[in-house]
Amino acid sequence: MRFTHEQFRELAAKHGLAVTHQRQVVFEAVIASHGHYSPEDIYAAVRRRVPSISLATVYNNLRLFIECGLLREVTPHASTLRVDGNLKPHHHLVCSRCKAVQDIEGDFVDFKRLSRQLPSGFDLTQPLIEVFGLCRRCRAKK
Amino acid sequence: MRFTHEQFRELAAKHGLAVTHQRQVVFEAVIASHGHYSPEDIYAAVRRRVPSISLATVYNNLRLFIECGLLREVTPHASTLRVDGNLKPHHHLVCSRCKAVQDIEGDFVDFKRLSRQLPSGFDLTQPLIEVFGLCRRCRAKK
């Protein structure tokens, strides 16, 4: 998935975001990077193209993108924000020890049964499911 | 689930932990509290019984308990550690916005299908699944 400037312009317009050079570069950095990166990682990548950019700008825009739904947040990481540019429906496989995240696909959740267990009012319109376990490396270590 | 001193002693012995007064109080505070509490919450509760206890001790012991498997970590919370004293198999329902966690039971995951998607070596012996959505309150706000 390669984002052209025009595509970002469209996306931003759709969500009512002003298009700035910094936003474009930040967004492209996230999309270009496959994986689940921290703001620091993205900051480092973006600095190569916009050396004067501030870390706060990266944070601001990531938060903005997440709010608007342009990006997803990868939540379970030990106390640090990660973002995910993969907007296709997928779930996450997380190593409880090293906190590495991999995407996982497949239709392994019975949403009918799940809905029956949900408390009233809970909204699962865009369910994201994170499955925890031990990755191969961490299992070997133990 | 009410933990007596003896039960904690046994548990600690089984995991090779020395039993100290502070540990006992911290552990009981977690078990007594239904919900998913932060170290600060637990610190506040424990101080009522051991006013001189230090926050670092709470952190140290929570970490220790998690490592030993006496407690589970509730990971997805926005950048702050939560612990879960419920050791029965269950999953978590997390509000993406306010980060509230509720326990959820039910057999809604097809582990056979899930295993087929797992990369080799990934260990799911104690799978914990977290399902994200919007809780009633946050949905109402939006």
Next chain:
DNA sequence: TATCGGATGAGAATGATTATAAAACGACGC
């Protein structure tokens, strides 16, 4: 061109967590 609102940059502030070092504790042998 002058104005205005939002965006950015730099650095300070905050808040959670961890590290450190000294004091206290507790089990053990004497």
Next chain:
DNA sequence: GCGTCGTTTTATAATCATTCTCATCCGATA
């Protein structure tokens, strides 16, 4: 009971991610 040794706790400093503040900048519009 008493000193010893390793462990635990306490208090506090340090660290790290993230957010805030505010002065400046930029782009759109009148």
